[in-house]
Amino acid sequence: xxxxxxxxxxxxxxxxxxxxxxxxxxxxxxxxxxxxxxxxxxxxxxxxxxxxxxxxxxxxxxxxxxxxxxxxxxxxxxxxxxxxxxxxxxxxxxxxxxxxxxxxxxxxxxxxxxxxxxxxxxxxxxxxxxxxxxxxxxxxxxxxxxxxxxxxxxxxxxxxxxxxxxxxxxxxxxxxxxxxxxxxxxxxxxxxxxxxxxxxxxxxxxxxxxxxxxxxxxxxxxxxxxxxxxxxxxxxxxxxxxxxxxxxxxxxxxxxxxxxxxxxxxxxxxxxxxxxxxxxxxxxxxxxxxxxxxxxxxxxxxxxxxxxxxxxxxxxxxxxxxxxxxxxxxxxxxxxxxxx
Ligand SMILES: Nc1ncnc2c1ncn2[C@@H]1O[C@H](COP(=O)(O)OP(=O)(O)OP(=O)(O)O)[C@@H](O)[C@H]1O
Numbered sequence: 010x011x012x013x014x015x016x017x018x019x020x021x022x023x024x025x026x027x028x029x030x031x032x033x034x035x036x037x038x039x040x041x042x043x044x045x046x047x048x049x050x051x052x053x054x055x056x057x058x059x060x061x062x063x064x065x066x067x068x069x070x071x072x073x074x075x076x077x078x079x080x081x082x083x084x085x086x087x088x089x090x091x092x093x094x095x096x097x098x099x100x101x102x103x104x105x106x107x108x109x110x111x112x113x114x115x116x117x118x119x120x121x122x123x124x125x126x127x128x129x130x131x132x133x134x135x136x137x138x139x140x141x142x143x144x145x146x147x148x149x150x151x152x153x154x155x156x157x158x159x160x161x162x163x164x165x166x167x168x169x170x171x172x173x174x175x176x177x178x179x180x181x182x183x184x185x186x187x188x189x190x191x192x193x194x195x196x197x198x199x200x201x202x203x204x205x206x207x208x209x210x211x212x213x214x215x216x217x218x219x220x221x222x223x224x225x226x227x228x229x230x231x232x233x234x235x236x237x238x239x240x241x242x243x244x245x246x247x248x249x250x251x252x253x254x255x256x257x258x259x260x261x262x263x264x265x266x267x268x269x270x271x272x273x274x275x276x277x278x279x280x281x282x283x284x285x286x287x288x289x290x291x292x293x294x295x296x297x298x299x300x301x302x303x304x305x306x307x308x309x310x311x312x313x314x315x316x317x318x319x320x321x322x323x324x325x326x327x328x329x330x331x332x333x334x335x336x337x338x339x340x341x342x343x344x345x346x347x348x349x
Contacts (some may be wrong), residue, residue: 020050020207022206022208023084025081029076029080047175052198054222055067056214056218057227058192069081070096084097093243094120097175100177101164112151113139114149119167134170137170138166162193180212199212222239223307225238225241227242246339259276275308278311278332283303287325289325
């Protein structure tokens, strides 16, 4: 479930961005007066279209970028002046970032070696981290002798060996095939719960964010468009941008210009309502998706069960009407005149 548990007393990794702006040389504002709060021990996904500032936000936390203005706190400590290794953050890279010539154990111990930790102590900690991800028996192998999922676990152990308060993950699953992605996704969630630290996970994938996050932060042009639980973002979008980005919704402009969102599975093909033309019908496995176009060329979608489509067949080119229940209307900020 995605409901927020009350943070346990030992949970770590509370993050606060206070009016953080990052302006790159050349003028690009990647992060724009960002105010962001992340609770200790929570799983947060930063989501949004390409270029909206997700990676920059993560790099600001890690200390790979410095803010132009603003403060960043981790467990109430201002970390802006601290070097990356002293912030209490760790970054998990994709598995191919493992050093190919080092054993699994030495890969995991690497950052401790860089910090001057003696060999016996760093190997003990590396074994502990490998035990946590159930990879201890592979300690002597080289990365090339592991499966993709095993490499990913080693990458996770390598990030966790410094005992961070927050783990930063930039598209950690994008290199994996869909089957493995599902498995590693479940493991990430389990580790995060067990460790009671915060995970900040950058993703392009709405599905990934909905499946993993306690809190989803949807960014747009360096700002937060909406932050909330996956249910908030998916079922209670506040703007047309959120409804469209999260998917699964139709955005309708009502007479007068106000905008509403209605879920595609709650939009009906009815005898009377908003006129639309059927553009196509696709089998989705669990039912059918009917693609439609509105009078002004807007794109809509209605999800039907097989039984519903059989009872009321539609075909491309057919004129139909769309209807919905009052209870399924989600009013959106802005109006169609504002260009959303
Ligand atoms: N080092 C840099 N110098 C100049 N501009 C940069 C730099 N890094 C990022 N930007 C710009 O800042 C904006 C935000 O980039 P960022 O990488 O944070 O976006 P993103 O949301 O992670 O995108 P993507 O999903 O494509 O990775 C973009 O317009 C990008 O071109």
